[in-house]
Amino acid sequence: MxxxxxxxxxxxxxxxxxxxxxxxxxxxxxxxxxxxxxxxxxxxxxxxxxxxxxxxxxxxxxxxxxxxxxxxxxxxxxxxxxxxxxxxxxxxxxxxxxxxxxxxxxxxxxxxxxxxxxxxxxxxxxxxxxxxxxxxxxxxxxxxxxxxxxxxxxxxxxxxxTEEQIHQLTAVTGSAPAFLYRFAEVLETAAKEFGVSEEQARRMIVGMVYGSALMLKDGPAPAVLRDQVTTPGGATAAGLRVMEEREFPALMKEAVAATNLRAKEMAKE
The missing domain is CATH 3.40.50.720 (NAD(P)-binding Rossmann-like Domain)
Incomplete structure (x- = not known):
């Protein structure tokens, strides 16, 4: 070349x-x-x-x-x-x-x-x-x-x-980093509310995200990793239960759909 x-x-x-x-x-x-x-x-x-x-x-x-x-x-x-x-x-x-x-x-x-x-x-x-x-x-x-x-x-x-797959996956690979950053932003805010400094909160959340990403890269499926963290009836299970009650999966699907729809609209404008 x-x-x-x-x-x-x-x-x-x-x-x-x-x-x-x-x-x-x-x-x-x-x-x-x-x-x-x-x-x-x-x-x-x-x-x-x-x-x-x-x-x-x-x-x-x-x-x-x-x-x-x-x-x-x-x-x-x-x-x-x-x-x-x-x-x-x-x-x-x-x-x-x-x-x-x-x-x-x-x-x-x-x-x-x-x-x-x-x-x-x-x-x-x-x-x-x-x-x-x-x-x-x-x-x-x-x-x-x-x-x-x-x-x-x-x-x-x-x-x-395929072209159609890219249209549908734009939100999953292109826009989803913003979803992750928003998730990290919320966790940082929660950490600061418990009295740690902004710098400490950033290190904690970045480290958690980085370590979790490494586990995803080299480990089993997300559901398996989630179960490894979650003890039935334990603290993590209580947090996950709230996410399910608030329909977190449906929320994410709606975010993906809205992103893809807006991308198609912008291409026509």
Whole structure:
């Protein structure tokens, strides 16, 4: 695989997370990273200073030199960007990380034969721990797959899915970290109410989440691990009973459904 010049259209948190992961783990595969946005010069300067990337507002002048183009803007901005990008694309591999944007929309607005893909990473890409779901368009060849898998390997683990599966799993892998952070936030607040400092509460909760994640990674199924912590009639069982009484499983399913619905709405706006 030749070294890649990658152009990011968008300079938000997800673009930064991918850039950070690539530079930390796949530097040997990179010729240049170019990042751009429409108006925020301060943000571009920040990324240039932090990562040494090429930063510019004139993204159209950079398209010809790019091997791979990443659409890293909000879902509602993708259609407009595709319309502007279409006349400039000449065989580059284009993929988006925007929620709700499938390969069909990209193929519709880009020249016939353009290889495209849709990727749903999460912000843990910044520390090389993203779970990225991806699907390819009709024109993707083996060389494009090699490039995408190199990028995804640089930011974590990855799973190829159908487009419909990505639509449905967006909440599970892309948005669910926010659910976990909210859970941790509530536990930190509870800990502080018992008299520990904010720093102590943070260490406690982070350690608990980290240790539990390691157990999930290398151990048995979540239900088995839960039972290992829970003595029938004991303290943990009392807490779990409250969660069941408050219909915690139904709550999580509703959160997933709401996330997926909003992602589809945003793609149409």
């Amino acid at each position: 030749n070294k890649q010049t990658i152009l990011f259209l968008g300079a938000g948190r997800m673009a930064e997370a991918i850039i950070s992961g690539l530079l930390a783990r796949k530097q040997d595969h990179l010729e240049e990273i170019i990042v751009t946005n429409r108006s925020n010069a301060e943000r571009l300067q920040e990324l240039r200073g932090k990562y040494g990337v090429t930063a510019t507002h004139d993204w159209k002048a950079q398209v010809a030199k790019a091997d791979t183009i990443v659409l890293a803007m909000k879902p509602g901005q993708v259609r407009e960007s595709l319309l502007e990008l279409g006349p400039l694309v000449d065989g580059q591999f284009v993929f988006t990380v925007a929620a709700g944007i499938g390969t069909g929309l990209m193929e519709e607005h880009l020249p016939a034969g353009t290889p495209v893909a849709w990727v749903m990473p999460n912000t843990a890409a910044k520390v090389g721990a993203s779970v990225s779901l991806y699907t390819y368009g009709k024109e993707v060849k083996a060389a494009h797959k090699e490039v995408l898998e190199m990028i995804l390997d640089g930011i974590g683990i990855y799973e190829e899915c």
